[in-house]
Amino acid sequence: MKKTIVALLTLASNFSFAHAQQDSIMLDRIYSTSFEKGQAYENLRYLTKQIGNRIAGSERAEQAVTWSKSLMQSMAFDQVYLQDVDVPFWDRGLTEEAYIVDSKEKLQVLALGGSVATPKSGLTAEVVEVELLSELRQRGDEVRGKIVFVNKPWDESIVETGVAYGLNSSQRSRGPAEAAKLGAVAYLFRSLSSSVADDFPHTGGTRYVAGIDSIPAIAISAVSAQKLSAALKGDPKTKVFLTNSAAWKGIVKSHNVIAEWRGSEKPDEIITIGGHIDSWDVGEGAHDNGTGTMGTLDAIRTLMSLGYKPKHTIRLVFYMNEENGVQGSLKYGEMAKAKQEKIIAAIESDAGGFAPRGFDIKASAASVSWIQANWKPLFEQKFWVSRFLQGSPGVDSGVWGEHFPNTVMFNFRPDPHRYFDIHHTAKDVFEAVDRRELQSGVAALASLLYLVDQQSDQIGK
Numbered sequence: 068m069k070k071t072i073v074a075l076l077t078l079a080s081n082f083s084f085a086h087a088q089q090d091s092i093m094l095d096r097i098y099s100t101s102f103e104k105g106q107a108y109e110n111l112r113y114l115t116k117q118i119g120n121r122i123a124g125s126e127r128a129e130q131a132v133t134w135s136k137s138l139m140q141s142m143a144f145d146q147v148y149l150q151d152v153d154v155p156f157w158d159r160g161l162t163e164e165a166y167i168v169d170s171k172e173k174l175q176v177l178a179l180g181g182s183v184a185t186p187k188s189g190l191t192a193e194v195v196e197v198e199l200l201s202e203l204r205q206r207g208d209e210v211r212g213k214i215v216f217v218n219k220p221w222d223e224s225i226v227e228t229g230v231a232y233g234l235n236s237s238q239r240s241r242g243p244a245e246a247a248k249l250g251a252v253a254y255l256f257r258s259l260s261s262s263v264a265d266d267f268p269h270t271g272g273t274r275y276v277a278g279i280d281s282i283p284a285i286a287i288s289a290v291s292a293q294k295l296s297a298a299l300k301g302d303p304k305t306k307v308f309l310t311n312s313a314a315w316k317g318i319v320k321s322h323n324v325i326a327e328w329r330g331s332e333k334p335d336e337i338i339t340i341g342g343h344i345d346s347w348d349v350g351e352g353a354h355d356n357g358t359g360t361m362g363t364l365d366a367i368r369t370l371m372s373l374g375y376k377p378k379h380t381i382r383l384v385f386y387m388n389e390e391n392g393v394q395g396s397l398k399y400g401e402m403a404k405a406k407q408e409k410i411i412a413a414i415e416s417d418a419g420g421f422a423p424r425g426f427d428i429k430a431s432a433a434s435v436s437w438i439q440a441n442w443k444p445l446f447e448q449k450f451w452v453s454r455f456l457q458g459s460p461g462v463d464s465g466v467w468g469e470h471f472p473n474t475v476m477f478n479f480r481p482d483p484h485r486y487f488d489i490h491h492t493a494k495d496v497f498e499a500v501d502r503r504e505l506q507s508g509v510a511a512l513a514s515l516l517y518l519v520d521q522q523s524d525q526i527g528k
């Protein structure tokens with residue numbers, strides 16, 4: 068009896084050893100193919116330089132849809148199609164302007180996505196500075212008729228910059244409505260930047276609340292925020308002039324772009340991989356999220372070029388409107404739910420194209436432990452990819468995942484240090500992306516996709 072168990076265990080461990088060896092050889096091939104023949108970087112060059120930034124509803128967003136579709140059609144997919152998505156179109160209008168009235172000191176500003184306009188001739192008002200929105204309520208009547216200025220510095224002690232971002236991003240989205248409720252005339256928000264020396268304003272989504280008057284919501288650079296704060300310390304009656312002409316332009320027809328590579332064994336079981344194709348309307352949407360779309364596409368292209376035949380259907384999805392409405396992922400979820408699809412796993416890339424560090428995983432603790440024991444060693448020593456932790460999915464997967472609570476989700480995590488220096492700014496351009504780092508990320512994504520396809524029965528428990 069005992070002998071049988073020992074023999075079986077030996078057999079099992081020989082099997083997993085052989086498996087690991089075979090996987091290791093495949094990962095070597097994926098990495099060298101990605102570095103030597105990868106096309107993510109050149110595709111990114113086209114997306115950023117020939118098309119440019121692409122806010123949902125804009126002409127360039129539709130150009131990106133059409134071009135992405137033709138790019139997918141040039142590959143060995145079995146099916147490429149568009150999914151109709153209605154998106155709200157917000158237009159920035161003319162370049163914003165702001166300055167301190169007395170000194171004429173220019174302030175670097177950018178309207179937050181969704182902001183309404185100032186009066187045509189601009190507005191001038193005194194400023195109430197706070198660090199936290201909660202302080203506003205205590206200031207009560209003092210706020211009426213003034214510009215609310217939320218000046219909370221970035222917490223530089225946190226290595227994971229996404230956490231520092233998350234600590235303050237709700238002040239960006241909730242702020243304008245809270246300030247308007249107290250009678251403020253505009254909302255000025257210190258940019259969510261990881262660099263104290265950053266003089267670029269960072270845009271991002273904000274929210275208005277029905278029944279409360281909308282006021283202009285403007286991001287101010289970290290450097291300008293410090294200048295304004297110093298001026299207010301010298302003279303609390305300091306006035307600021309602001310002008311912007313942003314407006315909502317109604318609902319526009321747009322699309323998710325989808326391609327399918329049919330599985331040879333279980334074609335009805337789907338692995339989704341992708342990221343959002345829209346961007347903010349400044350810079351070129353390179354790291355956010357040109358690298359995520361071009362990277363996931365190139366991960367599939369890499370496997371195709373190696374002659375790989377997937378067991379499950381691999382579905383590439385470029386979501387529309389992640390930045391200001393998530394209508395694309397809502398639609399994707401709605402359609403997948405209506406068709407009762409079996410989506411066994413999802414991989415998303417939307418954290419930039421810096422050197423890959425690993426993946427956050429939405430799965431059971433047992434499943435994450437299994438991945439740490441079996442997959443992490445394949446990446447760790449050779450490829451410097453070592454983060455395999457339980458965590459949140461990407462924004463788009465998280466949205467449609469509401470309908471698919473059992474889908475195992477992987478959120479690609481590149482190095483976080485520089486992302487929030489350029490995020491949502493004019494600095495997010497092609498030149499900010501490094502080819503080798505990007506292709507290393509492509510290889511990590513392709514390797515994970517291969518492992519999920521091969522061993523999906525191990526991770527859904």
Ligand SMILES: [Zn+2]
Binds near residue numbers: 356389417
């Ligand atoms: Zn993004």
